[in-house]
Amino acid sequence: MKTLPMQWMLEWRLAAIRNGMKDALAYRWDFLIDFFTQAFVPVGMQLILWHAIFSQNGTQLFAGMRHTDLLAYTWTSILFSQVRGGNYDFTLIEMIRTGSLSQSLLKPVGPVEFIFWRGFGEKILTAAFCLIVGIIATYFADRSLVNLFLAMMMAILGNIIHYLFGAILAAVAFHWENAFAILLMKNMVVSLLSGEAVPLTVFPVKYAWIWESTPFYLYVFGPTQMALGKWSMQTWAHHMTIGMVWCMAFAVLLQVVWKKSIRQYQGIGG
Amino acid sequence: MIAHYWDVFKTIFKNNFVKEFIYRMNAIAMTFSDLIWVIIELAFFEVIYSNISNINGWSRVDCFFFIGIFVASDSLFTMFFQRSFWEFPMLVNRGDLDVLLTKPVSAVFLATVKSINFTQSLNLLLGIWIIQHYGPKAGFEGGIAWLAVIFWMIVGLATQFLMRFVSVVWAFWLERGFTTSALYYQLYALANKPSGLYPTAIRFLIKTALPFAFMGTMPVLSVTGRLPLSDYFLVAGVLLAYAWIARILWKRGLNRYQSASS
Numbered sequence A: 001m002k003t004l005p006m007q008w009m010l011e012w013r014l015a016a017i018r019n020g021m022k023d024a025l026a027y028r029w030d031f032l033i034d035f036f037t038q039a040f041v042p043v044g045m046q047l048i049l050w051h052a053i054f055s056q057n058g059t060q061l062f063a064g065m066r067h068t069d070l071l072a073y074t075w076t077s078i079l080f081s082q083v084r085g086g087n088y089d090f091t092l093i094e095m096i097r098t099g100s101l102s103q104s105l106l107k108p109v110g111p112v113e114f115i116f117w118r119g120f121g122e123k124i125l126t127a128a129f130c131l132i133v134g135i136i137a138t139y140f141a142d143r144s145l146v147n148l149f150l151a152m153m154m155a156i157l158g159n160i161i162h163y164l165f166g167a168i169l170a171a172v173a174f175h176w177e178n179a180f181a182i183l184l185m186k187n188m189v190v191s192l193l194s195g196e197a198v199p200l201t202v203f204p205v206k207y208a209w210i211w212e213s214t215p216f217y218l219y220v221f222g223p224t225q226m227a228l229g230k231w232s233m234q235t236w237a238h239h240m241t242i243g244m245v246w247c248m249a250f251a252v253l254l255q256v257v258w259k260k261s262i263r264q265y266q267g268i269g270g
Numbered sequence B: 001m002i003a004h005y006w007d008v009f010k011t012i013f014k015n016n017f018v019k020e021f022i023y024r025m026n027a028i029a030m031t032f033s034d035l036i037w038v039i040i041e042l043a044f045f046e047v048i049y050s051n052i053s054n055i056n057g058w059s060r061v062d063c064f065f066f067i068g069i070f071v072a073s074d075s076l077f078t079m080f081f082q083r084s085f086w087e088f089p090m091l092v093n094r095g096d097l098d099v100l101l102t103k104p105v106s107a108v109f110l111a112t113v114k115s116i117n118f119t120q121s122l123n124l125l126l127g128i129w130i131i132q133h134y135g136p137k138a139g140f141e142g143g144i145a146w147l148a149v150i151f152w153m154i155v156g157l158a159t160q161f162l163m164r165f166v167s168v169v170w171a172f173w174l175e176r177g178f179t180t181s182a183l184y185y186q187l188y189a190l191a192n193k194p195s196g197l198y199p200t201a202i203r204f205l206i207k208t209a210l211p212f213a214f215m216g217t218m219p220v221l222s223v224t225g226r227l228p229l230s231d232y233f234l235v236a237g238v239l240l241a242y243a244w245i246a247r248i249l250w251k252r253g254l255n256r257y258q259s260a261s262s
Helices: A005-028 A027-057 A065-084 A089-098 A101-105 A109-143 A145-170 A180-193 A205-212 A221-227 A233-264 B002-049 B058-094 B096-101 B108-113 B118-138 B144-170 B178-191 B200-206 B217-223 B231-254
Strands: none
Touching: A005 A109, A005 B002, A005 B118, A005 B178, A027 A065, A027 B178, A065 A109, A065 A145, A065 A221, A089 A101, A089 A109, A089 A145, A089 A180, A089 A233, A101 A109, A101 A221, A109 A145, A145 A180, A145 A221, A145 A233, A180 B002, A221 A233, B002 B058, B002 B118, B058 B096, B058 B108, B058 B178, B058 B217, B096 B108, B108 B144, B144 B178, B144 B217, B217 B231
């Protein structure tokens, strides 16, 4: 097979990102409404919980944290909880189930990577928006801009890991025909173990191994700790290294799983 | 008349069962994913209560008991109605409601029970198990008091049905009715936490305009003998008001409905 020119390899990826951005902005009100409702409902629930624990219950310290610490965590975590997500792994399942994967297989770019870059386009917009909000907040909250940028880098790495993991799970659809449930399960587990629902430091010490042994804490908890200045550069670098190892492991596993699973695929259609 | 509706329901039930198990592995996985949702809810409270013993009078055991009642009630709604309500806006927008309007049974009945979700059946059992396990520690006596649990499960089912109906019926006026469904499920986050966790204004809201408290908090207070008598009247009043609003909106919606189908 003829090797595709390097420039083209870059061009199609950029085109896919642009396409994802345009798609998100085509329904810009939907984009904004989705963004705000998805961001503020979990935050609202956390704020209510902290209010109940501290203001109504008269508690001074909760898991070693004061009310202000938890409020700072909750507000800062919004910046990253919107970057981490992306349900574009569901698109892969739908393509396998409906047989529309056949068309993608005829194209010179892999469907898994194409879906990723397209979804990534939307997430870049989200990340840029969150970064602007974060920069404004940093100015008023006396936090470090460098920390904010490093935190956003971690959140983006988290987004990549999240997609790779989702795409591996999506391969189940080759065997089961419909595998939405698997991805739903993953999202539920992630919502608790990413630090989006509550800070992971609230977990009892004996259960800390649960979140520490998954990469999900790099989605929201890690970036939030970094942005709040709770992590040093060394800690950040350590966790980024862990994240990259996860990323590489998932990338290899993805190749193996898809190569094996796609042999099961039968696209029947006119 | 009831026998006629029962026959229709049996046919719908049978058809949905076959449809569900075409993708049987997904159905099994879906059942587990629903179980995981409950486990996540329990884990959330376990994490919170590992740091504190009581929040506004709600202990860890009270919260688990609350989850049991909420899950049992919610699983009934999810099993019989949830999917149909998601599909309701499409019935209106695509003009498919015509077919239901011409049938010799109520169009509301057909539109709201046409898709049954069997994957929730385990959650119902899990909810009952949680009630049985944590109930005695939370002050639930069991025995005849189970009738009260069943009563509140029916109240929870009716509450969710009416609220959901009022949220989707706007499909007659909106181009796409999904936004109101999405909004409903965002607000639904208020349902799966006991009212003791909320400030006074939200406590009032979930007992009146958005009566999510009827699915968990009020049943727990009732079966443990802590619900004031006035609240029973409040439940009846709010549900009647919702039923009245739902009926008016449905009638007005039908007057506005213009089919696009051939």
